[in-house]
Amino acid sequence: MRAYPGEDCIVIKRIVFSVLAVGLAFSALAVEVSDTQRAEIEQRIKPVGEHCMLGDSSCGGAAASASAGPRSGEEVYNSACMACHATGAAGAPKFGDTEAWAPRIAKGADALHDSGLHGVPGTGMMAKGGCMNCSDEEVMAAVDYMAAGSQ
Ligand code: HEC
Incomplete structure (x- = not known):
């Protein structure tokens, strides 16, 4: 016997409401996590773009000197x-090679x-x-640095 025919309907509404609320809570959480993660990822990959390969004079150097x-x-x-000058490539006097540098240093700082x-x-x-x-x-x-380190 149903005293209040509307009661079933209210129960269903409550269930629907709580399912929606839980769903909303989860999606809010999901967005929040991915925002945080995105910020973390951006932070992590940011310095990579600023790295400069050794010997590449087209990057880093100009900005650094400016x-x-x-x-x-x-x-x-x-x-x-x-x-x-570290390897002696192309016949360059090697850094620290006092023999190779002595006759050059003898020419004087201006000549070098x-x-x-x-x-x-x-x-x-x-x-x-x-x-x-x-x-x-x-x-x-740089010339002074090499000469000083090679005598
Ligand atoms: C591509 C290779 C190369 C690079 C890069 C290079 N050098 Fe040299 N450097 C040489 C060679 C080869 C010699 C020897 C030239 C000779 O026969 O007198 C030399 C000689 C020198 C000398 C002695 C010159 C003399 O009058 O006796 C100086 C000073 C010098 N280099 C400075 C520098 C400086 C400073 C840099 C960086 C800004 C540099 N080099 C970069 C190849 C190089």
Whole structure:
């Protein structure tokens, strides 16, 4: 016997409502998690885009020198001169090779700076060692760094 014929209907409405509420709660949670994850992923992959391959003078170097003033001789050496001067490639005097550097250092700092800036004609030593985004000041600092480390 049904005293209140509407009662069934209310129960169904309640069930439908709670299913909807649970569904909403879950979807809100899902969105929140994926936003957090996205932020984390962006944070994680961000520095990768700023990395620069060793020896690639077209990136990093220009921006670094623009923002942080002149690079030190060591920094310039590491990014622009090391390719040849660490290995002796193309007949370059090796960093730290006192024998190879002695006659060069004997020419004096001005002559060495001049070779660094304008290169040595007919050899693999190009003007500025090929570092076109290096300032004169930076190239001379790199020459000084190499000479100081090779005597
Ligand atoms: C592509 C290879 C290469 C790169 C890169 C390079 N050099 Fe050299 N460098 C040479 C070679 C080869 C010589 C020897 C030239 C010679 O026969 O006198 C040399 C010689 C020199 C000398 C001695 C020159 C002299 O008068 O005796 C200086 C100074 C020098 N390099 C500075 C630099 C600096 C500074 C850089 C980076 C900014 C650099 N080099 C990058 C190949 C290179």
